[in-house]
Amino acid sequence: xxxxxxxxxxxxxxxxxxxxxxxxxxxxxxxxxxxxxxxxxxxxxxxxxxxxxxxxxxxxxxxxxxxxxxxxxxxxxxxxxxxxxxxxxxxxxxxxxxxxxxxxxxxxxxxxx
Amino acid sequence: xxxxxxxxxxxxxxxxxxxxxxxxxxxxxxxxxxxxxxxxxxxxxxxxxxxxxxxxxxxxxxxxxxxxxxxxxxxxxxxxxxxxxxxxxxxxxxxxxxxxxxxxxxxxxxxxxxxxxxx
Numbered sequence: 001x002x003x004x005x006x007x008x009x010x011x012x013x014x015x016x017x018x019x020x021x022x023x024x025x026x027x028x029x030x031x032x033x034x035x036x037x038x039x040x041x042x043x044x045x046x047x048x049x050x051x052x053x054x055x056x057x058x059x060x061x062x063x064x065x066x067x068x069x070x071x072x073x074x075x076x077x078x079x080x081x082x083x084x085x086x087x088x089x090x091x092x093x094x095x096x097x098x099x100x101x102x103x104x105x106x107x108x109x110x111x112x113x
Numbered sequence: 114x115x116x117x118x119x120x121x122x123x124x125x126x127x128x129x130x131x132x133x134x135x136x137x138x139x140x141x142x143x144x145x146x147x148x149x150x151x152x153x154x155x156x157x158x159x160x161x162x163x164x165x166x167x168x169x170x171x172x173x174x175x176x177x178x179x180x181x182x183x184x185x186x187x188x189x190x191x192x193x194x195x196x197x198x199x200x201x202x203x204x205x206x207x208x209x210x211x212x213x214x215x216x217x218x219x220x221x222x223x224x225x226x227x228x229x230x231x232x
Contacts, residue, residue, distance in 0.1 A: 020163055030164030032133055045181065051115060062214065095128075096193075096215040098200050100208055 003065045004097045007072060008058065009089040010036065011079050016057035022078030023061055026071045031061045052085040062097065124220040128192035132199050132213040133162060134182045139181040142203050146185065150198060154224040155185045180211070187222055 009019060013035070020031045036056040048108065063071050080086040134142070139157040146152035162180040183203075187195045196215050204210045 004214070005218070024163075030162065032160045032162050032182065034158060034160035034182065035173045062212065092216055094214045094216050096196055097213070098196070098205060100206055100210050102208070 004062055004094045005065055005068050006092040006094055007061045007063060007075060007089060008092065009061075009079055009081075009087060010038070010056050010058050010076055011087040012053035013055040013057050014053070015079060015087070016059050019059055019075055019079045022074050022096060023071060025057075026087040028071060031059055033057055033059050046079050056087075062094070095108075107113065122222060125223060126189050127186050127218045127221040128189055128196075128215055129218050130185045130187065130192070130196055130199065130213065130215045132203060132205065132211060133160070134181045134183055134203055134205070134211040135209060136181055136205055136213075137178045138211075139183045142183055142199065145202055146195070146199075150195060152185060152187065152195065153226060155183060157184075158182050186218065189217075 011019060016033045020028075020033070023031060034057070036058050038052075038054050057073075061071070062074070068091065071105050072089070074087060076082070079089065081089055119207075136159075143155045143157065146155055158181075160180045160182050161177060162175050183199070185195060185199070192215055196213065200206060200213050203213075207212050
């Protein structure tokens with residue numbers, strides 16, 4: 001498969017499920033969530049840094065390029081990325097992508113083509 | 114080596130291959146990459162995967178499963194070869210086999226193993 005991109009979203013721990021729900025509502029089939037720890041907030045903000053959870057959840061979602069902007073916006077709003085400290089997200093272009101495609105979906109695509 | 118003798122090495126253009134695999138597959142895959150393809154640097158971490166069931170009539174049901182993320186950085190020339198190798202050997206082309214993708218890295222350092230010949 002080609003014409004796909006990877007959206008990566010880093011949010012505070014506990015927020016990933018909300019983000020994935022919003023992404024699924026936008027048409028995403030699946031997501032991968034793993035954990036990380038953020039540094040820098042405590043050093044910069046001092047005591048105020050306690051309001052930002054250092055433990056993070058990293059969500060990665062593969063999307064088709066024609067749906068990228070729409071899904072990116074949905075995730076952006078659900079994760080409240082525009083609020084300081086809530087997280088960061090970015091897009092990586094994928095050169096190659098492969099997975100198992102069920103026979104019934106392959107036949108449906110062939111009929112549409 | 115003193116600080117003055119250290120210098121940034123030449124950074125390489127490489128490919129990053131990431132495979133989202135079912136639990137229990139990565140260790141064997143890492144062994145095969147080392148023994149059959151001479152890949153000496155591969156990383157594995159755990160993740161939580163959410164997805165939809167495969168049969169169309171169950172598409173609205175969401176399942177969560179534990180996944181293993183295998184990441185391998187390879188030379189640009191070997192990207193396609195290793196991509197196809199992992200796709201076949203890890204059974205990604207079978208139902209619930211997972212997903213694999215690849216993208217370019219603009220700059221990457223080479224992973225060099227320490228020399229233990231004196232021991």
